Amino acid sequence: MSKRERKKEIPNFCVEFGKHLRKLRKENNLSIEEIAFKAEIDAQNLRKYELGKQEMKISMLKRISDAFGISPSELIDFR
Numbered sequence: 001m002s003k004r005e006r007k008k009e010i011p012n013f014c015v016e017f018g019k020h021l022r023k024l025r026k027e028n029n030l031s032i033e034e035i036a037f038k039a040e041i042d043a044q045n046l047r048k049y050e051l052g053k054q055e056m057k058i059s060m061l062k063r064i065s066d067a068f069g070i071s072p073s074e075l076i077d078f079r
Contacts, residue, residue, distance in 0.1 A: 015052030020078035022050045024068060038067035 025035055032050070036043035041063060048054035049064075056064075058072075065075040 011052065014049075014055055016078065017056075017076065018050045018052035021064070021075075024075075025050075028068065035064065035067050039063040 025032070032043050032046050036046045039046070039060075041060065045054065045060075046064075049056055049060075061072050061075060065072045068075065
């Protein structure tokens with residue numbers, strides 16, 4: 001796989017992950033602000049993750065999964 005192809009995959013993953021994150025949040029009847037508060041992160045950053053506009057660090061993935069009460073692997077297992 002070329003470097004260019006890998007760069008295209010990252011944004012696609014971010015968008016798909018963001019859709020999954022939003023779906024999970026909605027299924028749990030939680031607002032962005034509620035999850036952001038539980039995860040101790042800024043709600044604006046959470047919005048960016050849901051829109052696929054920002055890549056997430058592993059530490060942030062852990063905080064968000066903890067806010068949902070699931071493991072990080074469960075959070076990224078959406079395909």
